[in-house]
Amino acid sequence: MKTDFVLYRMPYAEQAYRIDADTTHLLSSAEELDGVCGFVMAPFQTSASTPIVVIEGKSVPVPMASMPSRVAVDEHCSREQYASDFARFHEAICQGHFSKLVLSRCASFTSSELYCPEQLFAEACRSYPRMMIALVCSEVAGTWLMATPEILLALDGYQWRTMALAGTMAWEGKKQYEWSEKNKKEQLLVAHYIEEALSTFATDLEISEPYTVKAGNLVHLRSDFSFTLDDSLTDGNGLGKLVDALHPTPAVCGLPKQEAMEFIIANESIDRRYYSGYCGPWNVGGMTALFVSLRCMELSAHRCVLYAGGGLLAESSEESEWQETMMKMEAMRRLCTQTR
């Protein structure tokens, strides 16, 4: 049996690390995270077939693999399916059941040549220096590569951090970006949700004004949250509850949360699996940094399945939401269709 492993690299860092599993924990809820340490990869919704995977072992620095070789690819995706999903989601919002829902889709690429996950990881690190890059290879969950800009929960010294990231436009160089009311509203809904979710856990909460951040070929609107937590929480009792209170935020799910999650699972054509879950080191050598699993793909020998979604409000249009998912897939598409 192959050993599970993970390669990961923090935003702005040069060095990547590898953990080969001494043990892989399979958890059925975030509350079980208390007391374990290792690299975590959690799904959108935990189930028997998609448990929370924690790869525990020694984290060691690794050199980068060389460039990927030439691959020939083909795209398969269904616009009709997306359009009918959009119609269902949009109607539920317009009927007043939800103030926001995130609709996602996937696209698959096949190659006549084998994909080498370690090479794709190295290329992602080079291409996206500001993102957290992770390659998780797990017997149970499969092989996933992500290049994500979104922190779910991270510890910085004594300060805990999270962010409300939403609203998307194409990056067009350094300039003043004008955000539409729809984008501002989408981001504000996420920020309010996070503030509420943190209210029973956090003290000294500070929230920044929303500002524009670059993420690969895109820009988003982001506001930062920093706070302290009671020692009793950080001593390993209840931090999992905080993760549960945050995940899934309306940046990937919707409002109201529980109903939105049920609606998505029942009405979205794709099975999200680990896309829009979270991943990152959890108490590994003192480091805890969980990121939302976005801009990701699942890899098999000759095939990549890319995932992307976007927040829908009553004023959303199908064409512009589709374009947004195309732009969001671009970061991973570039990697798996590389022809150098």
Ligand SMILES: C=C(O[C@@H]1C=C(C(=O)O)C=C[C@H]1O)C(=O)O
């Ligand atoms: C859902 C995704 O991204 C999230 C949704 C965004 C949006 O709707 O504008 C922006 C950033 C992310 O929080 C994705 O990349 O698949």
